[in-house]
Amino acid sequence: MALQWYPGHMNKAKNQVQDRLKLVDIVLEIVDARLPFSSRNPVLEQIIDQKKHIIILNKSDLADPKLTSDWKLSFEQEGIRSVELDAKHNKGLGKINDLIHSELADKIEKYENNGVKNYRIKAMCIGIPNVGKSTILNRIVGKNVAVTGNKPGVTKNQNWLKTKYDIDLLDTPGILWPKIDDPKVGMKLALSGAIKDKIYAPDDVAIYALNFLEAHYLERLQETYGLDKSDLFDHTTPELLMHLTEKLGYKEDYERASRRIIEDVRKLKLGRVTFDVPGEFYEE
Numbered sequence: 001m002a003l004q005w006y007p008g009h010m011n012k013a014k015n016q017v018q019d020r021l022k023l024v025d026i027v028l029e030i031v032d033a034r035l036p037f038s039s040r041n042p043v044l045e046q047i048i049d050q051k052k053h054i055i056i057l058n059k060s061d062l063a064d065p066k067l068t069s070d071w072k073l074s075f076e077q078e079g080i081r082s083v084e085l086d087a088k089h090n091k092g093l094g095k096i097n098d099l100i101h102s103e104l105a106d107k108i109e110k111y112e113n114n115g116v117k118n119y120r121i122k123a124m125c126i127g128i129p130n131v132g133k134s135t136i137l138n139r140i141v142g143k144n145v146a147v148t149g150n151k152p153g154v155t156k157n158q159n160w161l162k163t164k165y166d167i168d169l170l171d172t173p174g175i176l177w178p179k180i181d182d183p184k185v186g187m188k189l190a191l192s193g194a195i196k197d198k199i200y201a202p203d204d205v206a207i208y209a210l211n212f213l214e215a216h217y218l219e220r221l222q223e224t225y226g227l228d229k230s231d232l233f234d235h236t237t238p239e240l241l242m243h244l245t246e247k248l249g250y251k252e253d254y255e256r257a258s259r260r261i262i263e264d265v266r267k268l269k270l271g272r273v274t275f276d277v278p279g280e281f282y283e284e
Helices: 008-023 042-048 065-077 093-103 105-113 133-141 183-192 202-216 218-225 229-233 237-247 254-266
Strands: 026-032 053-058 082-084 121-126 159-162 167-171
Touching: 008 042, 008 121, 026 042, 026 093, 053 065, 053 093, 053 133, 065 082, 082 093, 093 105, 093 121, 093 133, 121 133, 133 159, 133 167, 183 202, 183 254, 202 218, 202 237, 202 254, 218 229, 229 237, 237 254
Parallel strands: 026 053, 026 121, 053 082, 121 167
Antiparallel strands: 159 167
């Protein structure tokens, strides 16, 4: 499922990010902890270039904790510091503040030595749609100043926000890249809700999900849908989808069954699942 689009507001937002990058001390790159690789925008990575930045693995409560730890180590080996966060339940916010100050310790000390007191750090938040940027901002600021919603494309403008720490945050709209060439990346983004549901074919995404779950979370797949070995090993994945459609009582409504499977993944019916594996991004 190669996806291609570039709405005007995304192109405008990308240019604004590039223009305002010089105003900030550090970039907070927010990704979905279930997709630490696939939810990173390569266009934004190019824009950031040498600017100091940290990766925030948000929605860690939805992700496989073992793989979250593996990803933090993987980023560290690349020279990028990261922190896991569950913004929805307000867990891990203090780690972001600590990490920002650690990364900018030399710069803050330089300002202090030059007589600048109470220097306010300028940080920019970037990320693709639906990774939870607005929720994070609301938590750090301490009140609802950013519009939130469990769908892509909620934030439309760029705004400076004062936080309860010594940090000013620049919010930006979620920006997708012009074309997603790798079909599996598109599938993963669709599963996470980063792409609007009307853009993709649900049966394609459900088949991808079933194939991935069979390879990486077999026992959970069996337990969730009451499947035995013959259900799995005697069927191709499309046949498994057809079998599940009947088993779920949807007769031949494969689209309804597909949407049910996608929602089951999103709502943790299959437990905490991570769809990116360090070193195996495209090998599922």
